Amino acid sequence: MRFALQRLAYAVLVLFLASVVTFFSMRVTPGDVTASIVNVATTPPEVVEKLKEQLGLNLPIWQQYWNYLTGMVTGHLGVSLVTKLPVTTLIANSASYTVILAISAFFVAFGLGVPIGVIAALNRGGWFDRVALAVASFFLAIPNFVLALVAVLVLGLQLRWLPVSGSTSWKNLILPALILAAEPCALTVRVGRTAVLEQLSADYIRTLWARGIRQVRIHWIHVLRNSLSPIISLGSIQVRTLLGYTLIIEVIFRWPGLGTQLVNSILHRDYPVAQALALLLAAVVIISSALTDLVYRWADPRVRLSGSEAA
Amino acid sequence: MASTPRSGMVRINPWILVALAVYAVAGLTGIVVLLSPTMNNRMTDTDLTSTFLHPLSPGHPLGTDSLGRDLMWRLLGGLGVSICVGVGVALISIVLGLALGVFGGFFGRTASFATGLVVDVTWAFPAILLAIVFAGWLGPGLPAVVLALALTGWASFAVIVRGEMLSLRERDFIAAARVLGVSRLKISLTHLLVSLFPVTMVVGVFFVSTSIVAESGLSFLGLGAQPPTPSLGVILAEGRDYLSQSWWPVILAGALLTGLVLLLNALADNVRDRFDPRSRRLQ
Numbered sequence: 001m002r003f004a005l006q007r008l009a010y011a012v013l014v015l016f017l018a019s020v021v022t023f024f025s026m027r028v029t030p031g032d033v034t035a036s037i038v039n040v041a042t043t044p045p046e047v048v049e050k051l052k053e054q055l056g057l058n059l060p061i062w063q064q065y066w067n068y069l070t071g072m073v074t075g076h077l078g079v080s081l082v083t084k085l086p087v088t089t090l091i092a093n094s095a096s097y098t099v100i101l102a103i104s105a106f107f108v109a110f111g112l113g114v115p116i117g118v119i120a121a122l123n124r125g126g127w128f129d130r131v132a133l134a135v136a137s138f139f140l141a142i143p144n145f146v147l148a149l150v151a152v153l154v155l156g157l158q159l160r161w162l163p164v165s166g167s168t169s170w171k172n173l174i175l176p177a178l179i180l181a182a183e184p185c186a187l188t189v190r191v192g193r194t195a196v197l198e199q200l201s202a203d204y205i206r207t208l209w210a211r212g213i214r215q216v217r218i219h220w221i222h223v224l225r226n227s228l229s230p231i232i233s234l235g236s237i238q239v240r241t242l243l244g245y246t247l248i249i250e251v252i253f254r255w256p257g258l259g260t261q262l263v264n265s266i267l268h269r270d271y272p273v274a275q276a277l278a279l280l281l282a283a284v285v286i287i288s289s290a291l292t293d294l295v296y297r298w299a300d301p302r303v304r305l306s307g308s309e310a311a
Numbered sequence: 312m313a314s315t316p317r318s319g320m321v322r323i324n325p326w327i328l329v330a331l332a333v334y335a336v337a338g339l340t341g342i343v344v345l346l347s348p349t350m351n352n353r354m355t356d357t358d359l360t361s362t363f364l365h366p367l368s369p370g371h372p373l374g375t376d377s378l379g380r381d382l383m384w385r386l387l388g389g390l391g392v393s394i395c396v397g398v399g400v401a402l403i404s405i406v407l408g409l410a411l412g413v414f415g416g417f418f419g420r421t422a423s424f425a426t427g428l429v430v431d432v433t434w435a436f437p438a439i440l441l442a443i444v445f446a447g448w449l450g451p452g453l454p455a456v457v458l459a460l461a462l463t464g465w466a467s468f469a470v471i472v473r474g475e476m477l478s479l480r481e482r483d484f485i486a487a488a489r490v491l492g493v494s495r496l497k498i499s500l501t502h503l504l505v506s507l508f509p510v511t512m513v514v515g516v517f518f519v520s521t522s523i524v525a526e527s528g529l530s531f532l533g534l535g536a537q538p539p540t541p542s543l544g545v546i547l548a549e550g551r552d553y554l555s556q557s558w559w560p561v562i563l564a565g566a567l568l569t570g571l572v573l574l575l576n577a578l579a580d581n582v583r584d585r586f587d588p589r590s591r592r593l594q
Contacts, residue, residue: 018432018435025445143524145547146547149550149565285436
């Protein structure tokens with residue numbers, strides 16, 4: 001419990017620093033925010049000043065940061081400079097798309113990756129093992145936007161099996177989710193296989209054999225449980241990678257999620273939207289990493305015994 | 312990987328080295344042509360009378376793109392850009408990671424905590440997101456990409472270095488050296504550099520491969536190399552718009568990129584197996 005609280009406090013500290021970084025990294029960008037709303041060259045200076053006042057840009061930078069921080073905490077995220085819609089509305093509209101996409105990819109990656117990794121390890125050196133490793137190496141190497149383009153070309157344009165852009169039906173989800181899952185899945189296969197192999201040569205397996213425990217039970221209960229820690233810590237890194245990849249996959253498939261929003265807002269210098277989205281993504285990563293640490297302690301009693309050094 | 316000798320070092324697969332050498336020669340050719348003021352027009356000259364030429368067309372061995380530019384030269388230039396970015400990012404990340412890792416591992420608990428905090432804040436931003444912010448800040452272009460990728464890449468190396476430092480400090484020979492009057496930092500650094508060598512090799516190759524992918528990804532989104540600079544990402548992005556008319560720019564650039572990453576990953580695996588007998592046993 002004490003560990004959980006410490007971990008939480010640490011997460012809040014990291015989140016606070018992340019908010020400082022997002023705020024200032026976007027404010028020191030050359031090019032005034034007002035320039036993306038009005039044409040500064042033709043607009044009278046008084047109007048530009050008035051606009052700055054409305055947006056709170058004439059306040060000292062610390063005051064601006066404070067307003068931004070209190071706004072974040074109370075849920076007042078400001079208004080998009082481009083669409084004039086509240087940022088909360090924009091996020092609410094697109095968040096569900098990203099969550100659906102990321103969760104589908106997550107389940108595909110682990111749902112396929114863990115069993116394939118275990119089966120490959122149990123048949124070490126067999127044909128399944130070799131094919132699984134070769135396919136995994138290929139999917140680890142091909143950048144997912146290249147995979148996406150090839151999939152669009154073959155499945156979408158040539159065979160016409162699946163729609164290649166938009167978000168109107170569940171069919172639109174299949175391609176982006178599978179492509180997003182490809183690399184994490186390949187990584188899970190490799191890490192899972194190595195973890196299981198490591199367990200298979202451990203002494204306790206022989207003890208279990210000697211006690212007459214059935215092979216299926218040894219493999220899928222004892223070995224799998226003990227192989228979980230590397231897979232779980234991989235899961236935490238995956239959240240970060242998946243979020244990063246979601247940005248590019250969403251843009252390619254015109255999936256109206258947070259990634260598309262973020263790339264558009266940065267390209268249009270729509271600061272309120274970009275800041276809120278960047279911090280939201282950072283918060284997801286920070287929270288998932290804290291959760292991973294907690295799950296890790298549950299899955300691996302050795303971590304628990306080693307005390308709170310892990311924090 | 313299939314036939315591992317029971318004793319001695321794992322040999323690095325010679326075919327991987329040969330293939331990488333071919334890539335290196337092609338990339339260097341691309342860099343030379345790109346930098347040469349008299350020859351770089353081969354990569355950028357447009358010719359609207361001969362767009363979408365198929366591979367094996369006369370004068371254009373790999374065909375032309377939507378603006379009639381020669382694809383072979385553009386791919387070579389793109390490869391050169393990839394290699395420069397990959398190697399540049401790897402070097403900067405390793406230097407930064409080493410500096411912060413040594414700082415965090417040597418100067419007590421507070422320094423260790425501070426380094427951990429900086430790493431966690433860096434990690435809170437998906438690498439691509441942070442790179443986008445940097446591109447927005449410095450303006451899109453290759454310098455912004457290199458800087459952004461290096462400033463996100465160092466963190467994982469710093470964590471490794473810090474761990475190694477922390478374990479080194481506790482070792483007996485450090486205590487012995489201190490008794491003899493040698494400064495602890497000096498001893499640690501010497502042993503650190505020796506013991507870090509293998510992991511640096513692996514991480515370095517890994518950095519090159521991930522940075523190459525990240526650069527082409529950013530260029531693909533329009534945040535990296537700016538046209539007419541050839542970059543594999545730019546070629547993929549331009550090819551994507553004309554995918555229904557001509558598939559070969561996308562397939563050629565994609566295959567070139569995937570092949571390079573596949574080779575670099577295989578090299579990293581080989582180097583790791585060579586230095587880490589434990590991972591070798593599990594192959």
